[in-house]
Amino acid sequence: MTRFAFVVAALLAGCAGPEEEGDHFIPAPSRESFPRAADALGSHCGSLDCHGSVARNLRIYSLNGLRIGEVTGTHSTTDEEYAATYQSVVLLEPEKFGQVIVEGGRGPERLTIVRKGRGTEHHKGGAQAPAGSDADRCFLSWLAQAVDETACGNAAEVPTPEF
Amino acid sequence: MIRWYGFACLCWLTACADPVHDDAVDALGPEAPGVKPGPLHRPGQPCLVCHSGKGPAALEFSLAGTVYKYLESGEPMANAVVQFVDKAGQRTFTGTNCAGNFFVQRADFDPVFPVWTRVVFGGFPDADMSTPIFREGSCAHCHSDPPGEASAGRIYIANPGTPVPGGSCP
Numbered sequence: 001m002t003r004f005a006f007v008v009a010a011l012l013a014g015c016a017g018p019e020e021e022g023d024h025f026i027p028a029p030s031r032e033s034f035p036r037a038a039d040a041l042g043s044h045c046g047s048l049d050c051h052g053s054v055a056r057n058l059r060i061y062s063l064n065g066l067r068i069g070e071v072t073g074t075h076s077t078t079d080e081e082y083a084a085t086y087q088s089v090v091l092l093e094p095e096k097f098g099q100v101i102v103e104g105g106r107g108p109e110r111l112t113i114v115r116k117g118r119g120t121e122h123h124k125g126g127a128q129a130p131a132g133s134d135a136d137r138c139f140l141s142w143l144a145q146a147v148d149e150t151a152c153g154n155a156a157e158v159p160t161p162e163f
Numbered sequence: 164m165i166r167w168y169g170f171a172c173l174c175w176l177t178a179c180a181d182p183v184h185d186d187a188v189d190a191l192g193p194e195a196p197g198v199k200p201g202p203l204h205r206p207g208q209p210c211l212v213c214h215s216g217k218g219p220a221a222l223e224f225s226l227a228g229t230v231y232k233y234l235e236s237g238e239p240m241a242n243a244v245v246q247f248v249d250k251a252g253q254r255t256f257t258g259t260n261c262a263g264n265f266f267v268q269r270a271d272f273d274p275v276f277p278v279w280t281r282v283v284f285g286g287f288p289d290a291d292m293s294t295p296i297f298r299e300g301s302c303a304h305c306h307s308d309p310p311g312e313a314s315a316g317r318i319y320i321a322n323p324g325t326p327v328p329g330g331s332c333p
Contacts, residue, residue, distance in 0.1 A: 069230045163254065
């Protein structure tokens with residue numbers, strides 16, 4: 001009987017998940033500073049045929065594509081949409097992301113979002129933020145928690161060529 | 164010998180099958196009654212599902228879609244001009260037919276994405292896309308009806324109440 005109880009206890013213990021530790025903290029730049037970086041992401045990556053799609057692991061909600069709720073068309077990106085994109089970016093690779101942030105934004109190429117944006121890793125959308133471009137510098141400055149306003153402003157504007 | 168040949172054929176056919184593509188084609192449903200396959204068929208549907216080179220259509224498009232008079236109605240916009248310019252600076256244009264449909268054959272224009280697009284119709288303001296196309300050649304992929312979280316709605320030329328000349332197909 002004792003042996004039976006031991007086996008049951010062992011089975012139960014084997015099935016148990018990790019102990020509940022409450023909320024997990026992921027180091028991340030401030031949510032308040034994110035819209036500048038998000039606008040650049042939206043312009044270069046957020047169209048409906050790219051990351052403005054719920055089919056992507058990285059979802060970008062913006063006036064350039066995917067919307068939340070009753071908002072449609074090209075109305076300004078809402079705070080709820082910025083928050084959803086922020087969550088998507090931070091939680092894409094939370095452990096690596098946290099490491100990069102803790103180290104002051106150094107080694108950003110550890111993040112898939114940076115490598116794919118630069119085109120150094122296969123990316124169906126190509127290099128939308130090549131190393132050193134405004135879009136790249138904008139995102140890296142947000143990671144380093146020192147937003148480059150000029151780079152972000154330039155990256156958010158995608159000029160239309162002459163028809 | 165015949166058995167081996169049959170087995171080899173089966174393997175070859177299985178290797179070529181693309182169930183995702185097949186499902187996408189099936190989801191389009193049958194042709195509308197009285198409309199034969201051709202330039203006037205299936206307005207508002209994502210053209211490149213069948214016209215991307217994977218079949219079943221033989222003609223391959225790089226860009227194709229449908230223009231309507233208004234966002235809210237299904238009235239086709241005939242005789243509009245649709246202009247494209249790509250990242251490499253290549254330009255082309257095409258016109259809409261009486262079903263509102265337009266298409267660009269890949270043999271004529273194989274764009275380097277992103278592609279910027281404008282719809283022009285005399286007497287009306289040019290309708291520029293607010294964002295470029297980054298990869299999707301089927302306009303209806305992003306411009307399905309009704310507009311919503313994941314759709315910009317129909318491509319249209321005029322606001323409600325504005326008279327627009329031109330009828331539909333005979």
